[in-house]
Amino acid sequence: MKIIDAFWDTRNLGVRCAELVFSVGESIPASNDLKTALAGYEYIAAKVPAGNTEIADFLQREGFTFAECSIGFEHDLGSIGDDELASHQMRMTHRLARDGEEEYILGRIEQGLFCTDRIYLDPFFRHELAARRYVEWLKDELARGAQLYDVFFDNAKVGFFSYKEIEEGVSYPFLIGLYPENRGRHLSANLVSESLLLSRERGCHLSRTVVSSNNIAIIKAQEAAGSRIYRIHYVLTKHQ
Template identity: 25%
Template sequence: MFETKTRILKVGTAKLHYALIPWDSDSLNNTTVEIEFFSAKNVATLNKLLMHLQRTLHLKKGDLLFSKIPPKDFSKIQLLDQVGFYYIEQTITLDIDLSGWNPDEFVFSRGDGYRLILAGLSDKKLIRKIAGSTFIADRFHLDPNIAKAGANYRFEKWIDNSFQSTDIVYKFVDDKNLIIGFFIVNEHPDYAEFRLAGLDPKYVGRGLGKMLYHCMYRLLEDKGCTLIKSVISLNNLQVLNVYMYLGHAKFISPFIVLHKVL
């Protein structure tokens, strides 16, 4: 469900690798395409590749092209800028080493009533509602050329897809057993991947984000997991501060993300 197929097109000796992103296309009601690689060294050649791509896929107004480029490849970022792409965000990958992490070092004033529980299908509607209203700093919400309703719907669909995939969905409940957030992970043989997490907007700003992530760290540690991986936008300062608070995080693999809405 979450796999894409890389395709290649050529103009002369120049190549462009791309992949259709069907789940984003469905949510945003457009055709969303990731430019994974291009060999063009100048604006003219890159424009020819992009025009060939638009003709091949029958792209139209409102369709989205995006690319993720390491900051060290500044010449490629410049070329994309010159053909109409614009900066949206920078992402990094976190490697979190739980082997030396001690959950008992952290004390929370709200007590032990807050916890993560495996979510069932009966919880999906409420979790979906939270996901559709809590995110504002992702690249789709920050792009002025993308409708906010579509950006919200993308996260709602993410919840739907997660319940149908190998992802594990947890609900975050308070001391009254009310669902106030969620956490989605994917467990691999040698690490766990954080996919998506969020709090009901009514509870944001109360320090509960630290508890949410602490609960997940502890849950995974109890399962014997020693490594967590997560991709995060530098725009998401609240969660970055949570990672800094909980510690043991190493920042790697930065990418500049650029969009172009046709």
């Protein structure tokens, strides 16, 4: 059991936050030890490897509520052929966000673009806080060297994705967003594919990302793009 002081969420949500992370095969902690370790925190998100129902049940007895599953997807980039690359880029392209375009994307996120995460769905938090959390997270990532890309379909801007590399040869596209006015056009899988193509262009052999089980659309998009699940965590939360 590892307790992380989630200072970034404390800043964004206005309550003292912690993450409680369990490892595969870990046993149930003592109730008093857990209470002592979490004293002073107001919002806790616990992450438990899927299949460890004993710890999940224990946490629920301790007042935690199931919020979502955190699903890790990965894609073997060697499976993307040159013909697929060429045909895809005939209609959809990506471009590094230019001056002013980053602010435009941040503004769209702040309007409430993402509405399936555990913060947005938690009645304790205002929807504006959930949007602000994404904005501040993305700003932090950009300051650490991540990049933001506009995505175009038939030369019209339809969405965006953020990009970083978490280790040599492994990309991590995140916050993949399709603008609401383009929903219903079956572009979500193409948007995911665009982030995978950039990863391949950068010389990566593997791409990984994490999505919420509450976001059915992105799960379907990842699967349609050829990504496969490599891990799942239960996420349970508690206010105290």
